[in-house]
Amino acid sequence: MSNALLDFEKPLEELQDQLTKAKQIQEKGKVNVDSVIKDLESKIEKTRKDLYSNLSAWQRVQLSRHPERPYSLDYINAITDGHFTELFGDRQVKDDKAMIGGFGEINGQTVMFVGQQKGNNTKMRQYRNFGMPNPEGYRKALRLFKLAEKFNKPIVTLIDTPGAYPGLEAEERGQGEAIARNLYEMSILKVPVICIIIGEGASGGALGIGIGDRVLMLENTWYSVISPESCSSILWRNWDNKERAADALKLTAIDMNKLKLIDGIVQEPVGGAHSNPGGMFDTVKAEIIKHLGVLNGLSPEERVKRRIDKFCSMGVYKEG
């Protein structure tokens, strides 16, 4: 169980402290505190359940960024049971460490995995550029998509980015064009494509690997055109309205599913993906297998047609 608590998890803090103390007493072996420990454990479980049964949009945004949350490579290694070979480079400029990909195996079936990658300590966060790809990352992703298509292998993308990198060189090398090209090419990939938002789904940076036959969101993730913080700073001209912005943007999995902008929600363990990564990996693996089973039964033409029709149907407007 994780010890890094978010602000809204405060009610758990005191209970966990008490539990730690009780366990220390028990270790000394002088007093029997079994029933106290049992009591505390069930209280903690109930408190957590209550907290997590009614999360606000902003709280889910916080969970999506939890420092202990599993990242793309954690999922891939677990799902493939280590049968994964990472492939590097866009064959043009360089290898982008914020975007990873490669061949892996699920139940004897080869799958091409592609995803943004964040780091789990200061050094690695910088190495991964905080999960913000440059144009090379999107072009590397496209190279791997085409490789998968050539050999008729399905594609799974794992989305977790605070945005495409807004740097000077990214502009020079055509960040806009790189993302645009992926939107276009992913629309017509002949193989099944499943996209799963596992953390942050920020705008074009997320969408750049997000055009799929199935787009799924884990329960405590967000997906929108802008982060709540940036939205607050632009529309309210300050950073204090991020919680209101999170509500207004309707960026949670529940909202996005209701609006029919995604195809489904993947349940997380109570306490979030990081509280039980093993359970989370099993759930995601089962989802991939389930959807691939259905998608493999369709012809490439039918899949592409349905994929294009789905995205073309998105949008609400009035006529007349």
Place this chain on the structure above:
Amino acid sequence: MSWFKRIKEGITTSTSEKKETPEGLWYKCPSCKSIIPSQEHEDNMWVCVKCGYHERIGSAEYFAILFDDQKFEEFNMNLTSDDPLEFVDTKKYSERLIESQKKTGLKDAVRTASGMCNGYPLTIACMDFRFIGGSMGAVMGEKIARAIDYSIKHKTPFLMISKSGGARMMEAAFSLMQMAKTSAKLTQLSEAKLPYISFLTDPTTGGVTASFAMLGDLNIAEPGALIGFAGPRVVKETIGKDLPKGFQTSEFVLDHGFLDIIVNRTELRTKMGEILGYFAH
């Protein structure tokens, strides 16, 4: 004499009025500060006769410039936003829409039409920056998609004139998905082997750049336009120093390999005829 005849009520000029002197007879160029008679400025298609600065214009002016005899059929004129998220920031989005509609006389930030250009059939989608910064919401996505459908059905080339700050935040993820929608739609135009010409004007940034604007068979721009994914202020904050001169201008984007040509507005009509001819013959 104006270079084009103003028909009936005439074209609602999207730009000049405010910037002109009270008498409405003079235009002051924000670039070189020259004072130019309004009529002369308009006759030069709102391009400064002294320095070549391209004043921002709207769909009315581009349609007038490009369509033969200024004749065209406009589509889906009554498509408007439905505010599906009931979005409220410091103001209600629904109120912002009504205000913008009143102020501009437009229904949303893009207009679509078909007609002839130098004797060739052409379907055009053209943005209006005056309408909430040319931002892309569901109406824009749908109108572009339907214009592409029209191009396919009637076998005409498609010209997209972009002038936009990017996504319309008040439509949140709906706005984001218009990038996917329009890009997916363009695959069908491509499948039909019809030319897609993307014309980028000042400014073209954000989600518009990261979708259809960069996907032309030909990417063309007006000189000196701001073209980029991230806005200059954001890039400056990211790198923590001043941006090099000319960063994210049309000329910069062409030098980095993402534009085919830069066309002066005064030559746009002729050049478009030439280009349509290459595809037609």
